[in-house]
Amino acid sequence: MASAPSSDxxxxxxxxxxxxxxxxxxxxxxxxxxxxxxCGGLHETSATECSVCGWTPV
Incomplete structure (x- = not known):
């Protein structure tokens, strides 16, 4: 049986x-x-979280 795509x-x-x-x-x-x-804050390539606003990639 095929599954329907989620609403997302x-x-x-x-x-x-x-x-x-x-x-x-x-x-x-x-x-x-x-x-x-x-926020546009610049970070080193090893950063995992923005130290300015706290944003993290999901």
Whole structure:
């Protein structure tokens, strides 16, 4: 029996078809450093959490 997609999958598909980004946010890169997508704080490449605002990738 085939399983139906979850409501989250259907919602993500709906948004992506209309040009919205549905991927989980991750670190951005700037000058060979990690940049927080939330506040723009720059961190070393080994960072796992933003020391400015506390953001962590999901």
């Amino acid at each position: 999958d259907m919602f993500d598909e709906f948004l992506s078809q209309r040009g919205h980004e549905v991927d989980e946010p991750g670190w951005e890169e700037n000058y060979n450093k990690k940049q927080c997508p939330d």
